[in-house]
Amino acid sequence: MPHRIKELKLTHFRGATQPVTIQFDPKKSVVVIFGENGTGKSTVVDAIDAVGNASFGSLDREGVRPNPHKYVSSINRTARSLEVELTTAIGHTWKATISGKNVVVAAGTDGSFLPGILVLRRRELLKLIETQPAKRYEAIKSFIDVAEVDKAEAALRGDLVAVDKQFGNAKAARDQAQKSLHAFWEQEKQAHETEAEPLGWAEQRIAEDLTALESQASHLETLLSGIKTLLTATASWQQAHETRDDWTLKVEAAKAKLADTNRSEDTRRTDLIGLLTSARKYLAPPAAPTSCPLCANDVQAESLRQRIEDQLHQLQSASELLQLVNSTQNSYKRAADDCDRCNRDVFSQFQKLATHLATHEPVAVQALNINWKELTLELQTAAASDVISEQATDLAQQLWAESPVVQQALDSLRQRLTLHDNIKVQADLLKDSTKKAADLGQVVERLTKTCQLVVDTRREFVQTILDGIIEEVNRLFTAIHPGEKIGLHRLEMDEVKRSSLEQHARFEDASEVIPQAYFSESHLDTFGFCLWLALAKRLNPKQLVLVLDDVFTSVDTQHFQRISELLADEAQYFQQLIIATHNRRWHDLYRQNSAGAHLIKLESWTLNKGLKPYEDQTLMAALADALGAEPFDRQAVASQAGIVLETVLDRLALAYGCLLPHKHGNSYTLGELLFSTGKLLQKATIIRIDRDVHGHPVLPNNWSEIQLNDLFQTINGLTFIRNEVGAHFSPSGA
Numbered sequence: 001m002p003h004r005i006k007e008l009k010l011t012h013f014r015g016a017t018q019p020v021t022i023q024f025d026p027k028k029s030v031v032v033i034f035g036e037n038g039t040g041k042s043t044v045v046d047a048i049d050a051v052g053n054a055s056f057g058s059l060d061r062e063g064v065r066p067n068p069h070k071y072v073s074s075i076n077r078t079a080r081s082l083e084v085e086l087t088t089a090i091g092h093t094w095k096a097t098i099s100g101k102n103v104v105v106a107a108g109t110d111g112s113f114l115p116g117i118l119v120l121r122r123r124e125l126l127k128l129i130e131t132q133p134a135k136r137y138e139a140i141k142s143f144i145d146v147a148e149v150d151k152a153e154a155a156l157r158g159d160l161v162a163v164d165k166q167f168g169n170a171k172a173a174r175d176q177a178q179k180s181l182h183a184f185w186e187q188e189k190q191a192h193e194t195e196a197e198p199l200g201w202a203e204q205r206i207a208e209d210l211t212a213l214e215s216q217a218s219h220l221e222t223l224l225s226g227i228k229t230l231l232t233a234t235a236s237w238q239q240a241h242e243t244r245d246d247w248t249l250k251v252e253a254a255k256a257k258l259a260d261t262n263r264s265e266d267t268r269r270t271d272l273i274g275l276l277t278s279a280r281k282y283l284a285p286p287a288a289p290t291s292c293p294l295c296a297n298d299v300q301a302e303s304l305r306q307r308i309e310d311q312l313h314q315l316q317s318a319s320e321l322l323q324l325v326n327s328t329q330n331s332y333k334r335a336a337d338d339c340d341r342c343n344r345d346v347f348s349q350f351q352k353l354a355t356h357l358a359t360h361e362p363v364a365v366q367a368l369n370i371n372w373k374e375l376t377l378e379l380q381t382a383a384a385s386d387v388i389s390e391q392a393t394d395l396a397q398q399l400w401a402e403s404p405v406v407q408q409a410l411d412s413l414r415q416r417l418t419l420h421d422n423i424k425v426q427a428d429l430l431k432d433s434t435k436k437a438a439d440l441g442q443v444v445e446r447l448t449k450t451c452q453l454v455v456d457t458r459r460e461f462v463q464t465i466l467d468g469i470i471e472e473v474n475r476l477f478t479a480i481h482p483g484e485k486i487g488l489h490r491l492e493m494d495e496v497k498r499s500s501l502e503q504h505a506r507f508e509d510a511s512e513v514i515p516q517a518y519f520s521e522s523h524l525d526t527f528g529f530c531l532w533l534a535l536a537k538r539l540n541p542k543q544l545v546l547v548l549d550d551v552f553t554s555v556d557t558q559h560f561q562r563i564s565e566l567l568a569d570e571a572q573y574f575q576q577l578i579i580a581t582h583n584r585r586w587h588d589l590y591r592q593n594s595a596g597a598h599l600i601k602l603e604s605w606t607l608n609k610g611l612k613p614y615e616d617q618t619l620m621a622a623l624a625d626a627l628g629a630e631p632f633d634r635q636a637v638a639s640q641a642g643i644v645l646e647t648v649l650d651r652l653a654l655a656y657g658c659l660l661p662h663k664h665g666n667s668y669t670l671g672e673l674l675f676s677t678g679k680l681l682q683k684a685t686i687i688r689i690d691r692d693v694h695g696h697p698v699l700p701n702n703w704s705e706i707q708l709n710d711l712f713q714t715i716n717g718l719t720f721i722r723n724e725v726g727a728h729f730s731p732s733g734a
Helices: 041-053 122-129 133-143 147-188 198-206 211-264 267-283 301-314 316-359 372-381 386-480 521-538 557-573 584-593 619-628 634-656 670-683 708-726
Strands: 005-011 020-023 030-035 083-088 093-099 102-107 116-121 486-493 501-507 510-513 544-549 576-581 597-602 613-616 685-689 703-707
Touching: 005 041, 020 613, 030 041, 030 557, 030 584, 041 083, 041 093, 041 102, 041 116, 041 544, 041 576, 116 122, 116 521, 122 133, 122 521, 133 501, 133 521, 147 198, 147 386, 198 386, 211 316, 211 386, 267 301, 267 316, 316 372, 316 386, 386 486, 386 521, 386 557, 486 510, 486 521, 521 544, 521 557, 557 576, 557 584, 576 584, 584 597, 619 634, 634 670, 670 708, 703 708
Parallel strands: 030 576, 030 597, 116 544, 544 576
Antiparallel strands: 005 020, 005 083, 083 093, 093 102, 486 501, 501 510, 597 613, 685 703
């Protein structure tokens, strides 16, 4: 077949410490790799697994995880130097290397086709028969292509969990809103309100027109704000008024002192001080006049300044009093200006408040008996003054005295408005959360049904596959255990657990037994193998290479023979069958009896040389080589032919129960075997279909009969040749 493995090159992969190439005969459907423990069988199998499945093979196990990439390269070698190359019969190549923590597989040639590679190791076999049901399903999951369904199911379950959580939150919000609204209803419901349930009552309350209440509240807020603002303005005016009065008294006192000084001194002296002070300002640096501004005579500014200072020093008392008068007058002017500003501010705020009260006078203020409209008209023609400010101060105090009543009315209005808003919020929340909970409840119900549909479909699909392989499992199992009243009754997915494989077997007359409780270890091994093989045959077997890595360890000779015959029969359904074993019975069996097997033997492994594979011949191949050798060696041919004939006769004697003398080691001579099978061969007839030179049946099918008596007589007459030149050493080889 074109996609059989033809060649495997290993470079620094595990036990391949030196580059090694293993040749496979693509004409042979079965490859047997024999080697004692420690010769590198697992290295070869892992190399095939690496290319076929991007797997670390036998390293992917407890004790090595999570870092198998650290140990896949040969000792003292790095992962960068590692490479495995697989070549098929038609020359397609694939290479496996290590990148980071992963095995990376790439086609060596464009358009290369890589056959599917299934590897069965003993630990995978044990998972099929000895582990818990959930792990059994994991072991067969790769044969049942439901990966996309699993993804869809996981996504649905994730959506279901998320939506169910939202549904729970919506129900909680609905319940809380219902509780809050019910509390409002019990506390605020009036006798005239006839609604019998909270939501209807709330909707009736919400429908009320609150524009008038909102307007009243706004006017009261404006009034309270205006009163506070007017109080602040009048307080500032009072302060400014007092300050202005203080400076008035200070100015009068300063002028009085200055007047007393003027009476006690020469009036011209006071005038002189004023004149000299003015002159000092005129001559102050940086000014430097050179002539007098009155008489135009030349002057020296610095000299004149000094003379003015001397004169003023002599007149100091009068000068200080004059400065005090000027200073207090300036402060009075500032205080007067500030008082005027406060008057204007009071007037403005008073006017605004009066205007507001003229149109929006609350009940609490009406007790003051003030005609606010008249006051407003009066203020329109008046101007800011102390009189108006005094009036505003008095009214502000009266209004402030009534502000607690106004504040109480405002609080009552606010409470009604807040209650209305709270009822609306809870009613809206109740309606929204009720609708949301209903919508989400429907989504949860649909998702639940959809998820269950996917689960049921997946289980039905998997169960159909399991039901479909039971007959094949039993057929395979019966081939190994003919006449034994044991077998597989049914395989089924657990109805409760998501991924759990239950096994039910037949044992004698019981049909619902657990195989692990009744089967022997050998029966369990072969049962697990038959289950695995039946699943493999469900795939596209013509594109598959099966690899068995030391699977059978507990079978006896009789069952071993049947297993080998079963494998020979089943190999035709697959691309290739590769058996890696340390059991010499496999090697001897295929070497003696199989012309369709390619034998590879691994010699002892060493660190320096690594793997040492070589091709081992079947007996028939060795005989064919001896017959074709030049020069012709009669001794070699006779010896090899005798071995083949002894092997054939030994199997016939065993298969048909021919009598043989009991001997130590069962080492029978050719003569003893011919004598034992003589009667059988003299009567036996072979009936077989005619085939062409390539081994294909000739159409239309013709059957030929071969009488074995003549052949037996011929062989019996030629045994002397083997005795003469094959069984005994002959120096001449003649």
